[in-house]
Amino acid sequence: MSDLIRIFSDRGDLAHLALFLWASAASAGLLFALRELSAASRRFDDFVRELQRFNRTAHRRAENTKEDLD
Secondary structure, three states, X not given: OHHHHHXXXXXXXXXXXXXXXXXXXXXXXXXXXXXXXXXXXXXXXXXXXXXXXXXXHHHHHHHHHHHHHO
């Protein structure tokens, strides 16, 4: 990494190096945010699926209880 900085500083392109580092950090931040958003979406999907399963089970139990009372 120090060789890369030395090459840029010898040519006087420190602004380009700073821009490259900023763009790299911004891209890494975006990738991290997208990965976290994807994981949150997956967790929410799992939650909704479990809620649907719970509601289906509760509905069946309510119907069975109603039939037993009749």
